[in-house]
Amino acid sequence: MALPFSGRKDGLSLSEALPDRSLFVLVAMMSFLAALTLTGATGARTLSTRWAGGAAQLLTIQVSEPDQPLIASGKTGKTTTQQTRADTVLADLATLPSGTQVHRLTQEELARLLTPWLGEAGKTALPLPAVIEVRLAEGQEAPADLEQTLSTHVPGTVVEHNAEWSTRLRALAESLLACAALALATVGGIATLITALSTRAGLSTRRDIIEILHGLGATDSYIAGRFAWRTGGLAFGGGLLGTVLAMAPLLLLFRMAAPFAASTLQASSTAMPDWRTLPDLLPGDMLAGLAALPFVAAFIGWATTQFMVRVWLRRMP
Amino acid sequence: MIRLKAVSWRRERREGAPVLSNLSFDVPQGGFRWLLGPSGAGKTSLLSLLHLENLPTDGTLCLLDKDVTAQTPRAVLVRLRQRIGMVHQDFRLMPDLSVADNVALPLRLQHRPEDEITDEVHAILKWVGLGECIGVRASRLSGGEQQRTAIARAIVHRPGLILADEPTNALEEPQAHKLLDLFGELSSMGTTVIVATHNEALVRRLPRPALVLERGRLVQDGA
Numbered sequence: 001m002a003l004p005f006s007g008r009k010d011g012l013s014l015s016e017a018l019p020d021r022s023l024f025v026l027v028a029m030m031s032f033l034a035a036l037t038l039t040g041a042t043g044a045r046t047l048s049t050r051w052a053g054g055a056a057q058l059l060t061i062q063v064s065e066p067d068q069p070l071i072a073s074g075k076t077g078k079t080t081t082q083q084t085r086a087d088t089v090l091a092d093l094a095t096l097p098s099g100t101q102v103h104r105l106t107q108e109e110l111a112r113l114l115t116p117w118l119g120e121a122g123k124t125a126l127p128l129p130a131v132i133e134v135r136l137a138e139g140q141e142a143p144a145d146l147e148q149t150l151s152t153h154v155p156g157t158v159v160e161h162n163a164e165w166s167t168r169l170r171a172l173a174e175s176l177l178a179c180a181a182l183a184l185a186t187v188g189g190i191a192t193l194i195t196a197l198s199t200r201a202g203l204s205t206r207r208d209i210i211e212i213l214h215g216l217g218a219t220d221s222y223i224a225g226r227f228a229w230r231t232g233g234l235a236f237g238g239g240l241l242g243t244v245l246a247m248a249p250l251l252l253l254f255r256m257a258a259p260f261a262a263s264t265l266q267a268s269s270t271a272m273p274d275w276r277t278l279p280d281l282l283p284g285d286m287l288a289g290l291a292a293l294p295f296v297a298a299f300i301g302w303a304t305t306q307f308m309v310r311v312w313l314r315r316m317p
Numbered sequence: 318m319i320r321l322k323a324v325s326w327r328r329e330r331r332e333g334a335p336v337l338s339n340l341s342f343d344v345p346q347g348g349f350r351w352l353l354g355p356s357g358a359g360k361t362s363l364l365s366l367l368h369l370e371n372l373p374t375d376g377t378l379c380l381l382d383k384d385v386t387a388q389t390p391r392a393v394l395v396r397l398r399q400r401i402g403m404v405h406q407d408f409r410l411m412p413d414l415s416v417a418d419n420v421a422l423p424l425r426l427q428h429r430p431e432d433e434i435t436d437e438v439h440a441i442l443k444w445v446g447l448g449e450c451i452g453v454r455a456s457r458l459s460g461g462e463q464q465r466t467a468i469a470r471a472i473v474h475r476p477g478l479i480l481a482d483e484p485t486n487a488l489e490e491p492q493a494h495k496l497l498d499l500f501g502e503l504s505s506m507g508t509t510v511i512v513a514t515h516n517e518a519l520v521r522r523l524p525r526p527a528l529v530l531e532r533g534r535l536v537q538d539g540a
């Protein structure tokens with residue numbers, strides 16, 4: 001004859017009797033918040049490294065009337081050469097240290113850059129300068145006399161150093177990063193505290209059960225283990241739910257931010273990436289952080305319970 | 318066997334007279350003792366010492382042939398507690414567990430095989446008249462049903478010592494008598510039994526030595 005036992009998934013059929021669902025809901029909410037903050041921080045870091053690194057290494061050179069032949073001025077007077085002005089600048093740039101990338105924007109790239117300002121007129125016969133992007137290798141600086149060399153060779157060439165820009169950007173990036181770190185630390189601290197407190201609140205209503213089990217001859221580690229397993233599981237579920245719920249706004253944000261995170265003019269596009277390519281854009285360490293969230297929540301619940309239950313049990317002989 | 322020598326107990330951080338003072342008595346293995354005395358005399362407090370919920374502040378306590386002091390390792394206390402069956406005055410059931418799961422607790426804590434647990438629990442619940450309530454949550458039970466569940470939980474694992482605090486106050490007379498007969502039988506089979514009660518009719522029905530407390534002192538030591 002079978003007994004209608006309520007099951008013994010946990011050895012004592014305690015699952016019915018252990019801390020309740022409010023812990024689950026609270027942990028879900030805290031994980032949601034933590035996931036958002038984590039993403040915000042990752043986004044801020046990505047943007048700031050791109051700005052700080054990218055801007056400093058980038059020179060933009062404009063050559064007016066690029067396709068005119070170069071009129072070289074020498075001691076013997078002005079002579080017309082075969083090379084166009086743009087080609088001359090490109091030849092000069094080829095002497096920069098190895099690792100430097102030089103790219104002259106194509107007509108289409110130029111047109112795309114200008115479309116927001118000039119509309120389709122960008123494609124018309126306006127005399128457009130050549131725009132040459134120079135990306136220096138990591139740690140390299142442009143020669144101090146580059147601008148002078150170029151404008152002597154090809155008068156009317158403008159070198160746009162991004163140095164001033166980049167100092168400001170770097171300062172901005174650093175403060176952004178500091179804010180993100182602070183937010184992450186604060187939210188992490190609050191989430192830990194809330195999880196611990198709600199675990200404690202859930203447990204204190206079950207204190208009589210701890211005393212009953214103790215009186216029946218259960219060991220401390222057994223009682224603490226049963227309760228910790230249960231709260232750890234609840235916190236894991238809450239953490240998982242919160243993180244999954246946070247993914248929707250996160251994906252949306254990342255999709256909208258993608259164009260701004262692009263590192264070069266060529267790569268920049270005003271179009272938002274396709275939904276399908278989106279996972280590739282998300283930084284790996286952020287995904288790892290998000291995946292870790294439920295486990296962190298579970299650990300906090302587990303550890304708090306172990307601690308609390310053992311402290312209570314210690315007060316009894 | 319139980320042996321107390323000059324045992325006193327006061328609540329933690331409480332001034333004034335101790336709740337129990339200078340208690341000395343012996344109960345041999347298989348002995349039956351009534352624990353009598355007016356309300357507030359300290360009956361529940363004495364049972365809490367014998368159940369190792371509290372340790373004596375002074376004096377020496379020997380339970381089931383083991384000396385118990387503040388230095389006794391927790392593991393030893395745990396094993397002793399597993400050999401004691403206690404019926405609390407307020408039952409102390411797990412409200413969210415079924416009657417069967419409540420009664421199964423002592424057996425499960427001893428890691429008995431589940432089919433054996435099923436048989437034992439079923440038999441004992443049938444005996445206390447709760448065969449119909451096996452799957453009911455403890456919180457849904459009447460007072461008498463709760464008390465019978467608590468009694469079943471205290472004896473299901475055949476403890477060497479049974480402590481019962483007013484175990485019949487929620488029971489009807491026939492049930493109370495039946496329980497008393499069981500306690501007498503268990504005692505004659507070698508289980509030490511101590512029953513605290515106010516019910517004089519019950520005491521008359523089973524005339525056995527009594528420990529009588531008054532304001533925390535033993536006025537009759539049951540010898």
Ligand SMILES: Nc1ncnc2c1ncn2[C@@H]1O[C@H](COP(=O)(O)OP(=O)(O)OP(=O)(O)O)[C@@H](O)[C@H]1O
Nearest residue numbers: 328336354355356357358359360361362363406515
């Ligand atoms: N939780 C408590 N805190 C402080 N004092 C208590 C507490 N419980 C009981 N006492 C006191 O301890 C003394 C002994 O109480 P105890 O419960 O042992 O008496 P009892 O003989 O079991 O009484 P009853 O027959 O009413 O159950 C009493 O003076 C009582 O007032």
Ligand SMILES: [Mg+2]
Nearest residue numbers: 360361406482
């Ligand atoms: Mg009492």
